[in-house]
Structures are given as structure tokens and as C-alpha cells.
Amino acid sequence: MKTLRNIAFLAADTTRSRAYLQMMIKNDICPSFILVYTDNPDKMLKEEQEYHDQERDSYFDEEQPLLYTLKKADLNWKTVQNRDINSEEMSCEIQSFSQEYIIYSGYGGSILHAELFHIGKKYLHVHAGLLPEFRGSTTAYYSILNKGILGATAIFLNEEIDAGDVICEKSFSMPSDAVNIDYVYEPYIRAVTLMKAVNLYLKNGEFRTQKQRQMGEKTYFVIHPVLKHLAVLKIEQNRENNKREQQINEKSDIFSKSRSNREL
Amino acid sequence: MDTIYQYITENNLEDRQNYMYSSCEGPDFLEHYEMTRKNFCMQYRKRKIENLKAEDATGEMLCNILSGLLGNTEKITGESAQMSSDEWIRKFIKSFEVRKRIYSDYRWEMMKPVSGVKYDNLNNYIYLSYILVLDYRKTADLCSLNCLLKIDDTLLSRTEVMTRVQKEQMSYLLAHESGYIEKLRNTILNG
Numbered sequence: 426m427k428t429l430r431n432i433a434f435l436a437a438d439t440t441r442s443r444a445y446l447q448m449m450i451k452n453d454i455c456p457s458f459i460l461v462y463t464d465n466p467d468k469m470l471k472e473e474q475e476y477h478d479q480e481r482d483s484y485f486d487e488e489q490p491l492l493y494t495l496k497k498a499d500l501n502w503k504t505v506q507n508r509d510i511n512s513e514e515m516s517c518e519i520q521s522f523s524q525e526y527i528i529y530s531g532y533g534g535s536i537l538h539a540e541l542f543h544i545g546k547k548y549l550h551v552h553a554g555l556l557p558e559f560r561g562s563t564t565a566y567y568s569i570l571n572k573g574i575l576g577a578t579a580i581f582l583n584e585e586i587d588a589g590d591v592i593c594e595k596s597f598s599m600p601s602d603a604v605n606i607d608y609v610y611e612p613y614i615r616a617v618t619l620m621k622a623v624n625l626y627l628k629n630g631e632f633r634t635q636k637q638r639q640m641g642e643k644t645y646f647v648i649h650p651v652l653k654h655l656a657v658l659k660i661e662q663n664r665e666n667n668k669r670e671q672q673i674n675e676k677s678d679i680f681s682k683s684r685s686n687r688e689l
Numbered sequence: 690m691d692t693i694y695q696y697i698t699e700n701n702l703e704d705r706q707n708y709m710y711s712s713c714e715g716p717d718f719l720e721h722y723e724m725t726r727k728n729f730c731m732q733y734r735k736r737k738i739e740n741l742k743a744e745d746a747t748g749e750m751l752c753n754i755l756s757g758l759l760g761n762t763e764k765i766t767g768e769s770a771q772m773s774s775d776e777w778i779r780k781f782i783k784s785f786e787v788r789k790r791i792y793s794d795y796r797w798e799m800m801k802p803v804s805g806v807k808y809d810n811l812n813n814y815i816y817l818s819y820i821l822v823l824d825y826r827k828t829a830d831l832c833s834l835n836c837l838l839k840i841d842d843t844l845l846s847r848t849e850v851m852t853r854v855q856k857e858q859m860s861y862l863l864a865h866e867s868g869y870i871e872k873l874r875n876t877i878l879n880g
Contacts, residue, residue, distance in 0.1 A: 533709070533710075534709070567831055570831060570873075571831065605713075607710055643832065644783070644832075645831075645832060645835075646782075646783075646786035646787075646832070646835065646836070647707065647708045647709050647786070648708070648711075648835060649696075649708055649835050649838040649839055650696060650708060650711040650718070650722075651718075651719065651722050651838055651870060652831065652834065652835055652838070653711060653713070654713065654714070654718050654719050654722075655719070655870070655873055655874060655877060657713055658716075658719075658874065658877050658878075659877045662877055662878060662880075666880070
């Protein structure tokens with residue numbers, strides 16, 4: 426497995442962190458250090474002990490506990506009992522990293538305070554939306570409603586929300602199965618985009634970034650459940666349409682085959 | 690029918706809804722949502738919002754924006770004149786989305802509530818709801834519709850302290866809001 430010497434991973438105990446870690450391991454890449462932070466390490470340990478590994482036909486195994494993945498891959502990691510990324514303890518931990526770059530996967534809604542940007546580290550964050558058009562919260566759903574696609578953008582965080590320099594972005598079609606968006610598909614598309622950013626880093630030997638365009642930016646707020654249900658309805662409708670189209674294509678294939686058989 | 694629409698509490702101003710990680714309840718959810726609006730609209734006739742009357746500093750600002758949108762004034766006047774009505778609408782959206790309340794006065798440059806002021810003037814909620822109805826009709830911006838749904842949930846949680854006129858204005862606003870949702874739904878279903 427290739428170790429990213431100058432990259433650490435700061436991981437809250439979330440499904441997004443699970444997606445990131447599993448995706449990196451699947452691609453034979455790992456950060457040189459992983460710091461897991463949680464207010465309940467006992468719960469994490471219990472989950473790890475009770476977990477039974479099995480083949481899952483999914484985007485990633487959202488059930489697989491972080492500690493299980495870390496131990497199984499024999500990675501260099503540590504747990505801190507603290508959920509607050511802006512606490513003094515966490516700041517000291519981060520400062521002690523030898524790595525300059527940190528893949529950041531925090532708890533939902535937590536925003537890094539200014540002090541964390543003045544300790545010589547760069548935080549790689551993957552936002553679940555194309556920037557600058559879709560800044561803010563739950564943008565996957567807004568993107569589905571507005572454009573019929575999803576997107577993710579890898580950026581370096583700065584003190585403004587979702588306004589940092591862009592490493593790369595990637596668009597995704599709506600899922601073709603009845604997958605949970607919040608807990609599976611959205612973490613998955615972020616993980617895929619993270620891999621794109623890491624692969625670019627490996628290819629170029631550095632992170633190359635560009636400033637966000639200064640037009641068309643908009644900040645979205647937590648989506649209302651009615652709009653969320655409409656977005657899910659749009660995904661289901663898209664799936665139905667694709668299925669119907671596929672059936673029509675299959676019928677037309679059968680028809681052309683039988684016609685060419687008759688002609689023979 | 691037990692409702693699975695759980696976003697209207699006894700008082701959303703105190704029991705604030707954050708709407709985060711809301712669960713997907715399946716196709717019935719949209720029917721339940723619609724019922725919350727239809728049931729109310731059936732009880733009260735629809736009254737257009739006219740004769741705007743500001744009762745506090747926020748009311749003045751909202752009436753000013755509304756007058757501009759309705760074409761009653763040439764331009765926004767007074768303190769609000771430094772920014773376009775669109776910029777003010779974005780400021781009010783952000784403030785409501787963050788706090789789930791409309792305060793009777795703000796430090797306007799930062800849009801921070803003045804300490805200790807009230808947030809229970811329902812006319813201000815009705816005015817902002819109306820502004821968003823007009824704004825969504827003009828822009829089709831989902832940010833406006835999103836905030837409109839949340840303000841209307843808040844208003845529906847306060848119907849027991851509303852006057853008859855406010856209820857009729859509410860009925861007018863809800864008819865618009867549910868009409869927008871129905872139109873979006875039909876667009877999705879019909880491609």
C-alpha cells in the first residue's frame with residue numbers, strides 16, 4: 426500500500442470518514458497518520474468488536490466501524506476523546522502532526538475557527554456540491570432539483586464557508602438504485618472525488634489549485650423536508666425513465682434481430 | 690390519519706426546527722404536507738396582503754422591501770436604501786435560516802438581532818413570507834422557496850394567537866406556497 430508521507434487524515438466518527446478510509450484502502454493508498462476524534466471511544470470500540478465482516482454489494486460498507494478498518498489495514502492511527510475540533514486539545518494534536526496536508530472529515534455543521542488556519546496546516550475538504558454554484562448545506566438535494574445531477578468539489582478550507590481554492594471537482598449522475606443519499610451516496614461521491622484529488626497529487630507531486638470563480642455563487646441552507654422528498658421523487662422518476670428506456674431498447678434489439686433473421 | 694408531517698410544533702418559535710438529516714418518509718409524506726396547508730386554506734378565505742403597516746423597525750424594513758416588489762414605491766427608501774431589495778431578501782433569508790426567528794430590530798449592517806428584542810410579531814413573519822412568495826414567483830430560486838416553507842411552518846404553529854385577518858392572509862400565502870410545490874412535483878412527474 427502506498428503511504429502518503431505528507432498527508433494525515435483527521436476523521437470524526439461518521440459514515441463519511443468510513444467512506445474516505447475504505448475508498449483509499451481500496452485504491453491501495455493510505456495517509457501516513459490518522460487521528461480519530463470522538464466523544465465516545467468506548468462506543469467505537471464496542472462497534473468494532475461486534476462487527477462481522479462480510480461482502481456487501483454497495484458503494485462502500487457504511488456499517489464497517491472505523492476502528493475495524495484501521496486495524497485490519499494495520500494503519501498508523503490514534504484516537505482522541507474529544508468531539509470539538511476547535512478545542513485547545515485538538516488544536517495541539519493537529520499542531521503536532523508532521524504532515525502539512527490534512528484530509529478533513531469532521532462532524533456535520535462544525536466550522537473550523539480562524540486559529541486552526543494559522544498553525545501551518547492545509548485542510549483538504551470535499552464539499553458535496555459543485556462550487557461556487559452550490560455553497561452551503563444539503564447541496565446534493567438542491568443540485569438534483571436544479572440540475573438533475575450531483576457534484577463534489579475538493580478544496581482547501583479557508584476562513585470563509587466553501588470558498589477555498591479548488592483542487593478538483595467531479596459530477597455524478599443520480600443514483601440508479603434506491604440508495605440513501607445522506608448516509609451512503611453523498612459520502613460515496615465525496616470519497617470518489619477525494620481519490621481524484623489524491624491521484625492528482627501523486628501524479629503532479631503537489632496539490633495544484635485554482636481560485637473559485639467570483640460569479641454565480643450562492644449559499645444554500647438545510648433543505649426543507651418537502652423539497653428533500655421532491656428531490657428523492659426526481660431520483661425515483663429518473664430511475665423509472667431509465668428502466669423504461671432500457672426496455673424499449675431491448676424490445677427494439679429483439680425486433681431488429683428477428684427481422685435480420687427473416688431476411689437471411 | 691396520523692400525520693407524518695412533524696415540522697409544526699406547538700410553537701416553532703420556541704421549539705425551533707433545524708430540519709437537519711430529516712428522514713425520508715416515502716410518497717405519503719408529500720400528501721401529509723399538502724393536508725397541513727389544505728386544511729388551513731379550507732377554513733379561511735384568502736385575503737390579499739395590502740395596507741402594509743409596520744409595527745417595529747423590522748416591520749418598516751420588510752414593508753419597504755414589499756412596497757418595492759409590489760411596485761408601490763419608486764425605490765427603497767430610508768436605511769434600507771443602501772442595498773437592493775434582492776440583497777435585503779438574501780439577508781433576511783440567511784438570518785431566518787440561522788435563527789428561525791424574525792426579531793423586531795437588528796443591527797442592520799451585520800443583521801444581528803438587537804439584544805433583548807422580541808421575536809413574536811407575526812405580521813413580520815407574514816410580510817417575509819409574502820416577500821418570498823413574490824421572490825420565488827420572479828426568480829424560481831429554491832433558497833426562497835425553502836425559507837418560505839420554514840416560515841409557513843412557523844406561522845402554522847402560531848395560529849392560536851393569530852387574528853382573523855392574519856389567518857386569512859396566511860391562507861393566501863399557503864395557497865401560493867402549496868401551488869409552487871404542486872407545480873414542482875408535476876414538473877418532476879411529467880419530465
